[in-house]
Amino acid sequence: MNNNKKSNMTNIWCMVPMREKTLTMDTLNPQVKAVEYAVRGPIVLKAGEIERYLEEGGTKPFSEVIKANIGDAHAMGQQPITFLRQVVALCTFPELMDSPSFPEDAKWRARRILQGCGGHSLGSYSASPGVECIRKDIAAYIEQRDEGVPSDWENIYLTTGASDGIMTILRLLVSGKDSSRTGVMIPIPQYPLYSAAISEMDAVQVNYYLDEDNCWALDINELHRAYQAAKQHCQPRVICIINPGNPTGQVQSKKCIEEVLHFAYEENLFVMSDEVYQDNVYAPDCQFHSFKKVLYEMGPEYFSSVELVSFHSTSKGYTGECGFRGGYMEVINMDPEVKAQLVKLLSVRLCPPLAGQAAMDVIVNPPQPEEHTFKQFHQEKSSVLGALAEKAKLTEQILNAVPGIKCNPVQGAMYAFPRIFIPPKAVEEAKALGMQPDMLYCLRLLEETGICVVPGSGFGQKDRTYHFRMTILPSIEKLNVLLGKVRDFHISFLKEYSGLE
Amino acid sequence: MSQHTKRSVCARNRTVFLSFFTSNTPLCPTASSTRTASALPLRGKVLTVDTMNANVKKVDYAVRGPIVQRAVQIEKELKEGVKKPFEEVIKANIGDAHAMGQRPITFFRQVIALCTYPQLLDDNKFPEDAKNRARRILQSCGGNSIGAYTTSQGIDCVRHDVASYIQRRDGGIPSDPDNIYLTTGASDGIVTILKLLTAGEGRTRTGVMISIPQYPLYSASIAELGAVQINYYLNEEKCWSLDISELQRSLHAAREHCNPRVLCIINPGNPTGQVQSRQCIEDVIRFAAKENLFLMADEVYQDNVYAEGCEFHSFKKVLFEMGPEYSSKVELASFHSTSKCYMGECGFRGGYMEVINMDPEVKAQLTKLVSVRLCPPAPGQALMDLVVNSPQPGEPSYQTFMKERTAVLSALAEKAKLTEEILNTVPGISCNPVQGAMYSFPRITLPERAINEAKAKGQAPDMFYCMKLLEESGICLVPGSGFGQREGTYHFRMTILPPTDKLKIMLNKLKEFHQKFTQQYS
Numbered sequence A: 001m002n003n004n005k006k007s008n009m010t011n012i013w014c015m016v017p018m019r020e021k022t023l024t025m026d027t028l029n030p031q032v033k034a035v036e037y038a039v040r041g042p043i044v045l046k047a048g049e050i051e052r053y054l055e056e057g058g059t060k061p062f063s064e065v066i067k068a069n070i071g072d073a074h075a076m077g078q079q080p081i082t083f084l085r086q087v088v089a090l091c092t093f094p095e096l097m098d099s100p101s102f103p104e105d106a107k108w109r110a111r112r113i114l115q116g117c118g119g120h121s122l123g124s125y126s127a128s129p130g131v132e133c134i135r136k137d138i139a140a141y142i143e144q145r146d147e148g149v150p151s152d153w154e155n156i157y158l159t160t161g162a163s164d165g166i167m168t169i170l171r172l173l174v175s176g177k178d179s180s181r182t183g184v185m186i187p188i189p190q191y192p193l194y195s196a197a198i199s200e201m202d203a204v205q206v207n208y209y210l211d212e213d214n215c216w217a218l219d220i221n222e223l224h225r226a227y228q229a230a231k232q233h234c235q236p237r238v239i240c241i242i243n244p245g246n247p248t249g250q251v252q253s254k255k256c257i258e259e260v261l262h263f264a265y266e267e268n269l270f271v272m273s274d275e276v277y278q279d280n281v282y283a284p285d286c287q288f289h290s291f292k293k294v295l296y297e298m299g300p301e302y303f304s305s306v307e308l309v310s311f312h313s314t315s316k317g318y319t320g321e322c323g324f325r326g327g328y329m330e331v332i333n334m335d336p337e338v339k340a341q342l343v344k345l346l347s348v349r350l351c352p353p354l355a356g357q358a359a360m361d362v363i364v365n366p367p368q369p370e371e372h373t374f375k376q377f378h379q380e381k382s383s384v385l386g387a388l389a390e391k392a393k394l395t396e397q398i399l400n401a402v403p404g405i406k407c408n409p410v411q412g413a414m415y416a417f418p419r420i421f422i423p424p425k426a427v428e429e430a431k432a433l434g435m436q437p438d439m440l441y442c443l444r445l446l447e448e449t450g451i452c453v454v455p456g457s458g459f460g461q462k463d464r465t466y467h468f469r470m471t472i473l474p475s476i477e478k479l480n481v482l483l484g485k486v487r488d489f490h491i492s493f494l495k496e497y498s499g500l501e
Numbered sequence B: 001m002s003q004h005t006k007r008s009v010c011a012r013n014r015t016v017f018l019s020f021f022t023s024n025t026p027l028c029p030t031a032s033s034t035r036t037a038s039a040l041p042l043r044g045k046v047l048t049v050d051t052m053n054a055n056v057k058k059v060d061y062a063v064r065g066p067i068v069q070r071a072v073q074i075e076k077e078l079k080e081g082v083k084k085p086f087e088e089v090i091k092a093n094i095g096d097a098h099a100m101g102q103r104p105i106t107f108f109r110q111v112i113a114l115c116t117y118p119q120l121l122d123d124n125k126f127p128e129d130a131k132n133r134a135r136r137i138l139q140s141c142g143g144n145s146i147g148a149y150t151t152s153q154g155i156d157c158v159r160h161d162v163a164s165y166i167q168r169r170d171g172g173i174p175s176d177p178d179n180i181y182l183t184t185g186a187s188d189g190i191v192t193i194l195k196l197l198t199a200g201e202g203r204t205r206t207g208v209m210i211s212i213p214q215y216p217l218y219s220a221s222i223a224e225l226g227a228v229q230i231n232y233y234l235n236e237e238k239c240w241s242l243d244i245s246e247l248q249r250s251l252h253a254a255r256e257h258c259n260p261r262v263l264c265i266i267n268p269g270n271p272t273g274q275v276q277s278r279q280c281i282e283d284v285i286r287f288a289a290k291e292n293l294f295l296m297a298d299e300v301y302q303d304n305v306y307a308e309g310c311e312f313h314s315f316k317k318v319l320f321e322m323g324p325e326y327s328s329k330v331e332l333a334s335f336h337s338t339s340k341c342y343m344g345e346c347g348f349r350g351g352y353m354e355v356i357n358m359d360p361e362v363k364a365q366l367t368k369l370v371s372v373r374l375c376p377p378a379p380g381q382a383l384m385d386l387v388v389n390s391p392q393p394g395e396p397s398y399q400t401f402m403k404e405r406t407a408v409l410s411a412l413a414e415k416a417k418l419t420e421e422i423l424n425t426v427p428g429i430s431c432n433p434v435q436g437a438m439y440s441f442p443r444i445t446l447p448e449r450a451i452n453e454a455k456a457k458g459q460a461p462d463m464f465y466c467m468k469l470l471e472e473s474g475i476c477l478v479p480g481s482g483f484g485q486r487e488g489t490y491h492f493r494m495t496i497l498p499p500t501d502k503l504k505i506m507l508n509k510l511k512e513f514h515q516k517f518t519q520q521y522s
Helices: A002-013 A030-034 A042-055 A082-092 A094-098 A104-115 A132-145 A161-173 A193-201 A220-231 A254-267 A291-297 A336-348 A354-364 A374-400 A424-432 A437-449 A476-498 B029-037 B054-058 B066-079 B106-116 B118-122 B128-139 B156-169 B185-197 B217-225 B244-255 B278-290 B315-321 B360-371 B378-388 B398-424 B448-456 B461-473 B500-520
Strands: A156-159 A182-188 A204-209 A235-242 A270-274 A308-313 A327-332 A468-471 B005-010 B015-020 B180-183 B206-212 B228-233 B259-266 B294-298 B332-337 B351-356 B492-495
Touching (some): A030 A193, A030 B360, A042 A437, A082 A104, A082 A354, A082 A374, A094 A104, A104 A132, A104 A354, A132 A327, A156 A161, A156 A354, A161 A270, A161 A308, A182 A193, A182 A220, A193 A204, A204 A220, A220 A254, A270 A291, A291 A308, A291 A327, A336 B217, A374 A476, A437 A468, A437 A476, B066 B461, B106 B378, B106 B398, B118 B128, B128 B378, B156 B180, B156 B378, B180 B185, B180 B378, B185 B217, B185 B259, B185 B294, B185 B351, B206 B244, B244 B259, B244 B278, B278 B315, B315 B332, B315 B351, B398 B500, B448 B461, B461 B492, B461 B500
Parallel strands (some): A182 A235, A235 A270, A270 A308, B206 B228, B259 B294, B294 B332
Antiparallel strands (some): A156 A327, A308 A327, B005 B015, B180 B351
């Protein structure tokens, strides 16, 4: 029956006039067309093609594609934290509570989570802001992290990854028309979720440049400049900061954070602080300062008025649980009526995934020194963070030894964002091909070495500067190989495009 | 004052004189802020109901709306020992089966546990068929871990399994894995497709045809996206079936003020529970083809069919059986979920959509759009895999699986019938057969006086009714006004999910309440 239908289709296909589709590039939502997300963009699609080609037996100058484009630790071989997986497994299949191979510490946490779930099942919808006891655990964690600064559990919302929370808050903030349209201040370079969200929501992107010569620090004068320029054509309402930074890896100083908060206070800006890398700080002279804590320490006038939302996630840190889509946001000083609107908005999507909520709970409620599981937990955590610190240093060192590459210290997060010198001839060739020079560079790198990194143009950079973002996540052996190949490639690229003929 | 904050701020003048002594006492920030707040001008908030996104304000989602908030409040009061005319709140407002005591399918939880904690692959208490599926899923994950991001479209082997499932379900009609997108629950897929479709301005703004009554995700999304909602009324007298003449009427009226481009249909229906006939589905497809409408078929209840003589017909299958004139043209997106049917795994946020005849360039845009959110939750994707790749005859887990599945579905069928029967014995309540899904949506007759009292309070009459029901009996339902209904008619939606004995109690309390209410307001 199927075969006949197929042959009929082929015959009739030529006879029936083509009906114009309802949904075409012309009728598609123009805001969707404007969206770009380089981290999974054209270069990654190309890398995927090459991988499939290799799988089918094709030959390349390399035997595997190294995907150093995305902050996905497990994909690069990082191991999950045993305790976290034990708790989530117990929640998933409570029959395991009878198993002697699961520690009691994990069991009581799982029991507690399940008691907070409808029908004691991870399969129930939770309340839209998340399971209550998990929200309370998060508040307690924040209080401890911030050395006693109070955190109200009712200001905590679990999210489907941090990206979900960020988009939800931006949705609330985008309003106005033309010159009163919401302007969103974002760092350049930035994590392109922000620019993508701004495009999709048709808000106005307001760029403030981080200072590459000063370790990607935030310069308050630059904030002022950006703000003043933006006021001409939009209504800046939000300032977004990523600390520790993505792609740049800088860890902002406390003073800098104070200046930003003061600026936000002064100019009436809503502050969004993306702190998903708060556990990824490597440089010994750097420390994570939460925006909330700094705000508190600036005194009651600031702490009671600056509207701030901070974001965290299960995807980074030392757990690397990207696939669970876990996260939370803490909302400070939000207008109560707007808060009710936020809750209403969240309710339409029902709730974030329960497994992710459970994972988040373990992160904020990990084994304590007095518990049996502490030793192994602490070992695993230190091992992951130690390896990342080592790889951060290694990456910076090797890249800085390459003529034509300059890499700022990877103070935190999971990426290096080195500046690359691209010869004018290569820049011209790229322009002739209608692509960004660093895209040309990265495509060549991919084709010749199998290494997939993301061109700096995908994150934003000062005009006529070029960068790429690579992760520091591959194993140290692979990373050494990768960095060696990048070095060799860069040198040969320079040679190729430096000659006059 | 031992510590003080001196400041004079003039934002407009760009001059700020600031000197402050920071408070290092975590215990009393409030006290000091009260002291200082009165001395200084209040800074207006950036984000208020006036400055926020106006579209968000228009969003309503009754399933978790005001009545549910009140129910939660009452639950807290009961916990604190406040006396009520009832001991517990029965939450019959939301399609959450596990919350009402339904058990998960053992096999599914075994596989997910194995994926979560692969050390269990060495545990001989887990059956081999569960282990095989877990291994297969993990092999398809980055670093063999469900903690890795997956590709944005979803794990490859899962999409292949989904395509095979669809092909089997639809009698061999091929399904291309490349047309399958895993989603974070069906809601995610539905919102994504609506986003693609929303364009134009004023008279050319996208119009979205939705059934009345509808599941309010649709109206909420339309409001937030600023698209135009176009209502087509289901026929209550004919078991909530779809009338093509009504589709025609609604489309014509809509063309005056917008550009109708989408037709959404929920089958089996929510809140109505009707299972559309094959003829009806054909008529809808023909209509969509003729009027150039993108079809969105919400089929999350496809396994929840109870009534004799009713059968689930997938839109895809009917489309292809109508021949190439239709199957090569009509743009269709079908949605499924792990939250309903016999699984009830709402909390995993699993789902998929199959897109048929989508313009290839638009498809690339769709893939790009979903990439920004990286990927749907991997455990939910794994669960979806099990739904489409469940134990087969001969496999060790088959018998238990079938037993559990049958138990759930037959309990639901029993409760569907029970609900319809009991409600129909109540004078003033009229309940269409619950042919499928998980809800009944009975029509209630309200006395004039009650309607007037409600209106005086600024409340929809069925909200007034449901609030009273909640306060007097602890039963939480959702008023029909939250789903849409014909003017001058009133309904409520209740789930058929509580366990049978609780359901019986609930229905009888409802009966009593309705009679009392009718008397009280007569």
